Each structure stands twice: as C-alpha cells, then as structure tokens.
Amino acid sequence: MGIRVRPARLSDKEPLMSFIRGVWGGHDYIPRVWGEWFRDKANPMYVVEVDGVPVGMNRMTMLEDGSAWLEGVRVHPDHRGKGLATMLGENSLRVARKRGAMAFKLASGSRNKRAHRQIARLGFTEVTRFSVYEPVKGALARDGARRVGPEDLDEAERLMRRTKEFEIGHGVYWNNWRAALMTPGVTRRLVEEGAVWRLGGAVAVTKPGGEGRDWEQIGFLGGEPTDAVRLARCLFGRRKGASERWAYVSQGSPLIHALRTSGFARRVSVVLFEWKAAKG
16 A cells, blocks of 8 residues: 655645545535645645545644644545554654744644544644633624734733733634744734734734634733623624634633623634754
C-alpha cells in the first residue's frame, strides 16, 4: 500500500468532500472554506493519499504571533486508525519549522477524546480551555462601547493584562477558531485595526467572522463581569444581520456566571494544545 503526503491539488476537492460533507451531521465548515484555503498559497493545505487516492487533508497557517496553527484535519472513516492524521501533522510541523516557527498550536472540541489522543502522539500538551457563549435572551445594545485608539493603547493593554481572563487564557485571542498570543506587537496591530474595545472596567477584541459565514466573534473578553456583559451586548448589537454571535471565554473565568445569568448560553467548548520546538 503506497502512502504519501503532498500539497493539495484542485482535483482533490471532490474525493475529499465525498466523505467530509457528512462530518458533524453535514455541518462541517471545510466545504465552505476549501476554495479560500486552496487559493491561499501562503498557508498551504496538504493531502494524504493511499494508492493514489486522496483520503485525508489538513492545513498549516502561520499566525501573527510567529507561531504555526494546525487545522482542518480530516481522514476518511475507512482509513482512520492507520496513523494518517499523525503523518499529516508531522508534515505540517516540518514545513512550519522550515519557515521559522518554534511554537505550534491547534484546537479540538472538548469531547473529541479520540483526536486528543492523536494530538498527544504528536507531542502537543493541553494549555487551556475555552467555551463559546452566545446571547439567547435579552436585548442587544448599540451604544456604550468605546473603540480603543493608539493614544489609549498603553492603558488598554495594562487593563487587559491584569484581567483574570488574560491569565488563565494564556494571553490569547481567537479569530476564526485560531488562537494567537496577544504580544505587545499583536495588540498594537489590533488597536490599529480598530479591533479593541472598552467599556468601564472591561476590554474586548472583536473581528467579523469568516469561513464562508457572516458572524460576529469576540475573540477576547475580560475584566469586571458586569461591564464585560454590557460590552459583549454592545459589540454584538453594532451590526444587524449577523447569522451568529459568539464570545470566547476562558474556562474558570468569573465572567461565565455573569454571562449565564444575563441570558448567554454555552455553544461549544474547545481545548487549546501547544507544542514548542527545542532551541538549538
């Protein structure tokens, strides 16, 4: 049996979609983003083939904090348990290291124990967990939040770094299911993009969602619980028509009780894993 990992080709789409379309009851996001991912030559997709037939895929993305993000691992049900996902992961690690990455991250649903075992075989360890909350009750606001400008960067960054959420969330923010460290340089760029907001003693990072959908995401939310809930409602109420509104919150955060008692419900929970290459 011939097995190899190679860059994805346009002709791989239909063989892969033939089984990916059935993942998660037909709600897998890969069919929506395949075209966008394939055109993005800076962040390549890879395919594993068996006897010339594509039976699995994944993607490696370089993040703004200098780390590499592994995502989109899918293997045909008939070929699971054969180490193909591990081969895809090891290939992405090699590619990322050649591009200078020394830290590697990925995420998995908290209930996907099988994937967690495969992730551990690659040498990744759990860093922290996040839950995604969405407003299901209560009115959304349109005013009250203040966008942080460059002149307010230092004060906002100090507030952010003092929050419990920054501490237990290991200083990351989420953007389209990818978690990047909010280093000073990354935070500065987020402020320049107009993505950082404040309300009283709370701070948030928000960007419009992608992956083939029109949704609003708060990738970081921290600070005084009452203010944080108000801030989330303001940010989610800024634009009508969003199909979904999600806020990523570190598990163990005191914000969770405030969100739940204010009409927010948990949508899903994810585990953040990391592996760091030895220096030298």
